Amino acid sequence: MAGLAVLAVGIGGFAAYAWHPAIDPVQPPRPESFDPALVRRGAELAAIGNCNVCHTAPGGKVFAGGLAIPTPFGTIYSTNITPDPDTGIGRWSEAAFTRSMRAGLDREGHHLYPAFPYNHFTLVSDEDNRALYAYLMTREPVRAEAPANELPFPLNQRWVLAGWKLLFFREGTFQPDAARDAEWNRGAYLAEGLGHCGACHTPRNALGAERSDAHYAGGEAEGWHAYALNADSPAAVPWERDAMATYLRQGWQERHGVARGSMAPVVGNLASVPEAETRAIATYVVAGMGEPSPARQARARTVLEQARGGGPGGRATAADSQTATAVPGNDRGAAIYAAACATCHEAGRPLPFGGLHLSLSTGITGPTPENLLNVVLHGLPASAGERAPIMPGFSGTLNDEQLAALVSFLRANFSDRPAWDGVDKAVREARDRDRAVSSRPMVALRAAPADPSRP
Ligand code: HEC
Ligand code: HEC
Ligand code: HEC
Structure with a gap:
């Protein structure tokens, strides 16, 4: 009996914790009702918060949502945060918006999935939420319904998120550290x-x-x-x-x-x-x-020395590259590097085609070959209106064995770290990813600069 009573109280307590009231809908506020300076501030804050990146689907309108966000549990779709009254947040008051950022709840009081990073956004001040609200409410309303999430039971039940929040989420604004400037x-x-x-x-x-x-x-x-x-x-x-x-x-x-x-x-x-x-x-x-250890500082000096010899402005070319033959037993990787990479990465070409001396690249010192493989396969495609470095992709020219030999060579030759485990598997995974990336347009970057002049 006592056990049952405790259980009932427990369930009751959890239900009370999990339940939140709806906040009444409002008439969508008129864009002219917001101070343009506040809107401009909101644009900068939205850029820092990357709202456009998650809330824009490939080929879709900015902030209209519908981007599929893969998680280990299933796919979650971002929602429409334009001021459309029916499919967006047009009927949300500022209080409802601030509560969503602070507490991860929608206007009706449902828990939101933490794919929306409210574990961070909870720290945002009321003042900054006011500016973000002003910015979003002055965007163009877009009618767009987000697809339904693809999650298994019981994760498709939003009340379950109350349990997740109990374990991992602490609501509250940022508290400055008085000991710091x-x-x-x-x-x-x-x-x-x-x-x-x-x-x-x-x-x-x-x-x-x-x-x-x-x-x-x-x-x-x-x-x-x-x-x-x-x-x-x-x-x-x-x-x-x-x-x-x-x-x-x-x-x-x-x-x-x-x-x-x-x-x-x-x-x-x-x-x-x-x-x-x-x-x-x-x-x-x-x-x-923190302060880097003396060993790390010494290594940095060596690396910078190497880069001065062969990096941008240096004298080495693919033909006389010192580094390209330094690893016994991996002639294959060395040969690919000398033929396909050294001309740009050691010959001192200027940007956009001149690459870093690879001993400076975190892609090679990092804990996995993932990023290195992504860059080598996909390259750095030129994108319209962006003055950015350009590198060709090698997905069509290097096969899996050649790629594995190349990245093992680079790791051994351009870093002081132990060889990576599972390079072959990483190559196969990167190849699959590259196919997906290549078929998906990079919209986010070009959609990024906000238009702070509206209204
Ligand atoms: C990492 C991806 C990501 C980023 C960055 C992000 N969001 Fe979201 N947001 C989501 C997802 C996913 C949802 C839907 C969650 C759900 O359905 O439970 C969401 C939901 C919301 C909602 C609730 C809308 C509704 O109809 O319930 C609001 C409001 C919102 N986001 C505003 C913002 C703002 C403002 C920013 C920038 C400061 C931002 N988001 C940045 C992923 C993101
Ligand atoms: C046409 C010139 C060119 C060729 C050829 C080229 N790269 Fe690059 N690469 C670049 C440029 C430019 C960048 C961007 C600047 C930078 O970060 O080094 C870059 C970036 C990279 C990066 C990211 C560095 C970092 O951490 O920022 C890696 C890794 C890389 N290249 C590896 C290679 C490898 C391996 C090859 C040969 C298979 C290769 N590149 C061939 C021009 C080139
Ligand atoms: C959506 C995911 C994502 C977010 C959010 C993000 N990063 Fe990154 N960051 C990455 C990835 C992935 C890389 C590796 C990029 C590459 O290899 O070119 C990276 C690389 C970096 C690097 C280079 C590290 C190195 O040693 O080469 C720095 C610095 C960095 N991020 C800082 C930040 C800061 C500061 C923020 C917050 C303002 C931030 N990142 C937010 C994904 C993210």
Whole structure:
């Protein structure tokens, strides 16, 4: 009897915890009713939050939703966040919008899936939510219904998410650290909150939550590895504040290379926000990496020396490349490198065709060959209106064995790290991904710059 009573109280308590009231619908506010300065601020905040990246389907209108987001549990579709009254958030009040960001609930009180990164967005201030709301409510309304999620029972029941939240979600705005200066705190607010860097750079547990014991320890993001951004950063040259600020805005930095894959739309968006914001993010993230060890600093000096010899501005060419024959037993990889890569990566060509000396690339020092394979297969296609580095893709010219020989050669020759495990498997997986990527247009980046002039 007593057990049953406890159970009943428990279920009752959970139901009370899980249940949230609807917030009344409103008449869609008129765009003219918002202060244009607030709208412009909202545009910058939306860029930091990457709202366009997740809320735009390939070929679809910006913010109209419908992008399929694959998760280990099934596919979740982003929703329409344009002010369309029937299929978007046109009838949401500011209070309903702020509650969705803060608590992961829709206007009617249903729990939202954490594919919407409200575990980060909860930190966003009321003031910034007001600006985001003003920005979204002044976009063009688009009629578009998001497809139904493809999730198995019971995960397709939204109340189940109350249990997930009980375990992994803490609601509450950002609390500054009084021991740190204003710029660090600004960076922490943006990186942990709207910027949701941890959504990709922190590994997740079996239930899909970011691991609190492994902050920024490196995670997986749509077939790309999002490198560790803590003391375990695999970057060949330790990150410095200014270098990271440049990388975040320009998507390229001369000692670190290029931001591709799921990082590309992030930097595409950050290019449009005030420099002080990206600098603050870099200040916070680099501070968290700590002082590099003497061994790492020594290695960085060696690598920079190598790069000066053969990198952009250096003297080596494919023909006299010192490095290309340095690994006994992998002549095949060395030959492919000398023939297909060294002309751009060692001959000192300028951008857009001149690549980094590969000993500087995190693609080669990183814990998996994933990103290296993605770049080699797919290349860096030129995209309209973007002054970005260009590299041909090799998916049609190199077979799987050649690819495996090449990446093993690069790892042995351009890093001081142990050989990767499972290169053959990684090659096959990258090949499958490349087919999917090639058939999908890269919309996000071009759709990225917001139009802050409206209304
Ligand atoms: C990593 C992907 C991702 C990013 C980034 C993202 N969202 Fe979403 N968002 C989603 C998904 C997926 C859903 C749907 C969740 C669900 O159905 O439970 C969603 C739902 C929402 C909802 C609830 C809408 C409704 O009809 O229930 C709002 C509001 C929202 N997002 C606003 C934003 C804003 C504002 C930003 C930028 C600051 C943003 N989102 C960034 C993935 C994302
Ligand atoms: C949607 C996933 C995603 C988000 C969100 C994201 N990143 Fe990344 N990030 C990646 C991936 C993937 C890479 C690897 C890119 C490559 O290999 O070109 C990367 C690379 C980086 C690098 C280069 C690391 C190195 O050592 O080479 C830095 C620095 C970085 N991200 C910082 C950030 C910061 C700061 C934020 C938040 C403002 C952020 N990222 C948000 C996916 C993401
Ligand atoms: C036509 C010139 C060209 C050729 C040929 C070329 N690359 Fe590149 N590659 C580039 C440019 C430009 C970049 C972007 C700048 C950068 O990050 O190095 C780049 C980037 C890369 C990166 C990412 C570096 C980073 O971390 O940012 C890798 C890895 C890479 N190339 C490997 C290769 C390999 C392996 C080959 C041979 C199979 C090759 N490239 C052939 C021009 C080229």
